[in-house]
Amino acid sequence: MSILSFEHVSISHEGIPTLTDINLSVEAGDFYYLIGRTGSGKSTFFKSIFAELAIDEGQAQVVGYDLATIKRKDIPFLRRKLGFVFQDFQLLTDRNVEKNLSFVLEATGHTDEAEIKSRIEDVLARVGMSNAIHKRVHKLSGGEQQRICIARAILNKPQLLLADEPTGHLDPEVSLEIMHLFKELTAQGTAIIMASHDYNTMRQIPGKFLKCEGGKIELTAGI
The missing domain is CATH 1.10.238 (Recoverin; domain 1)
Structure with missing residues (x-):
């Protein structure tokens, strides 16, 4: 079974159709870069994966949960199987x-x-x-x-790690260290989808590419 499987999925954000007809399968150990302009729908895609946004149409399974029918009480259990790395850290600075x-x-x-x-x-x-x-x-x-x-x-x-611009504020040397760590995680079976504009790092660390553009998310040959 795929860790993530989207078939003809459409998603809205604040009532506005944002992404349509997404078809994607993510397996254990896969590493995807998610690229696209700001506002193209990358955050909407991530929010749908951890069930913050509902699926409008299509079939969507993530780590064994059906996103179209998931009950509110099951969402915390879904999220326990996911990992999140945020651009702004979101650490508790008083601890x-x-x-x-x-x-x-x-x-x-x-x-x-x-x-x-x-x-x-x-x-x-x-x-x-x-x-x-x-x-x-x-x-x-x-x-x-x-x-x-x-x-x-x-x-x-986690079976699936979502990373939102994790190298956005880091110098090139540290960025590469973080990316090598991600590759180690994928070698151990964790799947990773990383939203990024850090093209220099992408050129040095191989991965598959998903492009978010015009309301679509599609596999692309590269940057």
């Missing part, structure tokens, strides 16, 4: 790294303190930030904060 990560686990139903500690140590090691566990978020550089965002995104071992 340290450990508290930022434990907050996510506790909010998604984890109560075993030993398991929480083990998961946090594991994801920090994977992003090369083990030594930052007790640091306050506001003391970290932009690149370090983005690594913490990625650690947060993979806490629940």
